[in-house]
Amino acid sequence: MRAIRLSGLCLCMLMLCLMMGSMAHAQAAAPAAAPAAAAPQPPSSADAELKGAAAKAPSTADLQKGDPGGTLTGTINDVPASDSKAGVTVPDVGNQVGQNKVAINFTWTLVCGFLVMFMQAGFAMVESGLTRVKNANHTYMMNFFVYGCGLLAYWLIGFAIQMGGAAGNANLGGLQPLASEHSLSLFGKTWGIFGGAGMFLSGHTYDVGVMVIFLFEMVFMDTALTIVTGACAERWKFITFSVASVLMGAFTYPIFGNWAWGAGWLSQLGTNLGLGKGYCDFAGSGVVHSVGGITALAVCLIVGPRIGKFNRDGSGNAIIGHDISAVLIGCFILAFGWFGFNPGSTLGASANGNLRIGSIAVNTMLAGCTGTFGAILYMWALKGKPDASMSGNGLLAGLVAITAPSGFVNTVGAAIIGLVAGVLVCLSCAFIENVMKVDDPVGAISVHGTNGLWGVLSVGLFADGTSNYGGSWNGVTGSVTGLFYGDASQLAAQLVGISTLLGFVFTFSFLLNLILEFFIGHRVSAETEIAGLDIPEMGQLGYPEFVFRPEADIFAHAPRDFAVA
Amino acid sequence: MAANTGQGRSFVIFLVGLTVACAGLASFSSGKGKLLLFVGAVILVASLLGFLKLKPLEGKPAQRPGPTAMKLVGAFIALFGWVLTLFGMHLVDSVGGRMVFALVGIAVSLLGLIYVLPAAFNKNAIWKT
Numbered sequence: 124m125r126a127i128r129l130s131g132l133c134l135c136m137l138m139l140c141l142m143m144g145s146m147a148h149a150q151a152a153a154p155a156a157a158p159a160a161a162a163p164q165p166p167s168s169a170d171a172e173l174k175g176a177a178a179k180a181p182s183t184a185d186l187q188k189g190d191p192g193g194t195l196t197g198t199i200n201d202v203p204a205s206d207s208k209a210g211v212t213v214p215d216v217g218n219q220v221g222q223n224k225v226a227i228n229f230t231w232t233l234v235c236g237f238l239v240m241f242m243q244a245g246f247a248m249v250e251s252g253l254t255r256v257k258n259a260n261h262t263y264m265m266n267f268f269v270y271g272c273g274l275l276a277y278w279l280i281g282f283a284i285q286m287g288g289a290a291g292n293a294n295l296g297g298l299q300p301l302a303s304e305h306s307l308s309l310f311g312k313t314w315g316i317f318g319g320a321g322m323f324l325s326g327h328t329y330d331v332g333v334m335v336i337f338l339f340e341m342v343f344m345d346t347a348l349t350i351v352t353g354a355c356a357e358r359w360k361f362i363t364f365s366v367a368s369v370l371m372g373a374f375t376y377p378i379f380g381n382w383a384w385g386a387g388w389l390s391q392l393g394t395n396l397g398l399g400k401g402y403c404d405f406a407g408s409g410v411v412h413s414v415g416g417i418t419a420l421a422v423c424l425i426v427g428p429r430i431g432k433f434n435r436d437g438s439g440n441a442i443i444g445h446d447i448s449a450v451l452i453g454c455f456i457l458a459f460g461w462f463g464f465n466p467g468s469t470l471g472a473s474a475n476g477n478l479r480i481g482s483i484a485v486n487t488m489l490a491g492c493t494g495t496f497g498a499i500l501y502m503w504a505l506k507g508k509p510d511a512s513m514s515g516n517g518l519l520a521g522l523v524a525i526t527a528p529s530g531f532v533n534t535v536g537a538a539i540i541g542l543v544a545g546v547l548v549c550l551s552c553a554f555i556e557n558v559m560k561v562d563d564p565v566g567a568i569s570v571h572g573t574n575g576l577w578g579v580l581s582v583g584l585f586a587d588g589t590s591n592y593g594g595s596w597n598g599v600t601g602s603v604t605g606l607f608y609g610d611a612s613q614l615a616a617q618l619v620g621i622s623t624l625l626g627f628v629f630t631f632s633f634l635l636n637l638i639l640e641f642f643i644g645h646r647v648s649a650e651t652e653i654a655g656l657d658i659p660e661m662g663q664l665g666y667p668e669f670v671f672r673p674e675a676d677i678f679a680h681a682p683r684d685f686a687v688a
Numbered sequence: 689m690a691a692n693t694g695q696g697r698s699f700v701i702f703l704v705g706l707t708v709a710c711a712g713l714a715s716f717s718s719g720k721g722k723l724l725l726f727v728g729a730v731i732l733v734a735s736l737l738g739f740l741k742l743k744p745l746e747g748k749p750a751q752r753p754g755p756t757a758m759k760l761v762g763a764f765i766a767l768f769g770w771v772l773t774l775f776g777m778h779l780v781d782s783v784g785g786r787m788v789f790a791l792v793g794i795a796v797s798l799l800g801l802i803y804v805l806p807a808a809f810n811k812n813a814i815w816k817t
Binding site for chain 2 (some may be wrong): 271275325358360365396398422427428435437559562614621622634637641644646647650651652660661
């Protein structure tokens with residue numbers, strides 16, 4: 124019995140030795156890269172070179188001495204080997220390169236998203252600065268709370284509607300969990316209508332790439348929401364604003380966002396109907412700014428003009444804002460944030476033509492500059508003064524207009540687009556106030572609505588056909604090219620986008636807010652409006668130590684032409 | 689009355705209703721999902737009724753009711769412009785034809801937005817008196 128046990132033990136030890144020997148042989152011949160490889164492979168020349176590089180790499184002792192010149196840090200030693208005994212192999216290097224690409228793109232997209240988030244501060248300063256001191260707390264609070272309202276709604280359902288079918292972005296690792304676009308078959312073609320994956324970011328969408336795109340898209344959505352708060356400032360009930368913002372973040376913005384960016388039907392105009400590369404909106408002149416501006420128009424119509432804005436004969440009174448310094452500093456914060464908005468919309472800085480980020484940033488800068496010039500020169504030459512608030516709006520108008528074309532145009536095109544936007548914002552402000560009799564205290568409808576539409580249109584005119592984001596856009600091979608560079612069909616796609624913004628987005632927003640008007644009511648009482656919204660709505664003055672002048676005294680010193688905001 | 693506790697409570701109920709309804713939609717394929725969606729919808733309706741109850745207590749705004757039918761006609765015209773653009777894309781095959789339809793659609797929508805709706809809202813505007 125003992126002999127049997129001994130012989131069994133010896134047999135086991137022999138088998139163990141044989142297994143260890145064969146494993147050591149396999150590791151030497153074909154390490155971690157192909158652990159399942161049946162036949163051992165001879166070491167390739169690339170593997171040999173990698174081993175040579177590893178031998179030459181600085182040792183731990185070298186690194187302990189410090190690396191003031193930065194020449195020793197970041198070598199093959201920093202590439203993780205899947206099998207420590209075999210050292211770094213070609214597949215290890217390949218995996219590291221892939222992860223580096225995605226890491227660069229994640230970092231770029233996240234940092235740009237953080238910049239866009241900071242734009243909320245700029246919006247808060249611009250909008251509050253352009254309103255009266257008695258409403259400062261209320262206006263700041265709307266800009267503050269819209270961030271939370273939008274984020275919650277977008278996490279619950281908005282993101283799923285917008286991006287739930289947007290799988291396939293190689294920059295961010297493919298985003299494969301977002302592969303649930305609900306489509307409609309019409310006239311023999313399939314058209315994307317809304318996405319389905321990503322509610323609560325749970326299930327398969329609990330994914331690193333999805334988190335990155337969620338953050339980036341969320342801050343864009345919040346930008347659209349905060350546009351409305353400015354246009355309806357000084358008379359919008361806080362409760363109605365809160366509910367309207369939740370609904371806009373949940374439905375209005377995501378629906379159009381899906382059509383343009385989330386594999387929806389507008390982006391398929393190129394593949395389905397041969398209209399250019401489909402509706403092209405690089406960073407959101409239409410998706411973000413026009414949706415915000417057009418919704419602002421819808422709510423402004425319902426909420427009506429402020430008390431004292433219009434006289435009995437229909438002429439307008441300029442109701443001057445309380446802090447022009449806040450307005451101009453806010454504009455600079457917004458211009459800074461725009462470097463996240465436009466260059467960040469490549470969703471990456473590595474591969475697939477993403478090195479165009481420099482060009483996009485310069486286009487953004489230039490259009491803002493020429494937009495400022497357009498507004499200042501228009502006001503100075505025609506009204507006699509280089510109006511400060513309109514100058515700020517000129518800067519923003521240029522930035523709004525270049526948002527859609529920034530990835531597709533050259534610097535000359537960008538400068539022209541910005542200049543036109545700067546003049547357009549002045550004309551649009553005057554038209555909306557003097558002809559439509561709509562009261563927009565900050566000029567949001569003109570800055571974001573009118574110039575958002577101009578930006579969308581300008582893609583169809585100025586896109587120069589040199590951009591190359593992976594060789595195709597919206598699934599159509601080639602570069603986005605506008606009418607001035609030989610492709611009229613792109614202009615047609617852009618016009619369809621504009622029609623959708625004016626027809627669908629406006630009507631949807633209008634009806635949604637009309638329902639809220641019935642149930643909640645948009646406007647504060649006349650008594651509250653006259654007292655200022657700070658105490659009745661927020662319970663606290665924005666500036667408790669200020670002494671208010673009588674309103675009639677302010678109107679007496681205000682210019683009589685049109686209220687520039 | 690301005691902002692008040694009733695509004696705050698109704699807003700909490702609204703958010704709870706929306707969250708429950710969304711949770712129902714997220715798991716709609718299951719029986720539990722359908723139940724959650726129904727419960728969420730009921731809570732949402734309850735919150736809206738809560739808002740409606742509070743509305744008369746909040747004072748009179750500086751507004752007069754305008755012609756509702758004219759407002760709806762304005763919205764319909766804006767929407768019709770979009771529908772015209774959509775049908776135009778399928779009625780004609782040429783780029784020029786589609787562009788013309790889109791431009792006509794835009795013009796029709798603008799008619800509703802710029803002319804009909806402001807006229808409807810300004811018809812009984814308080815600043816006219």
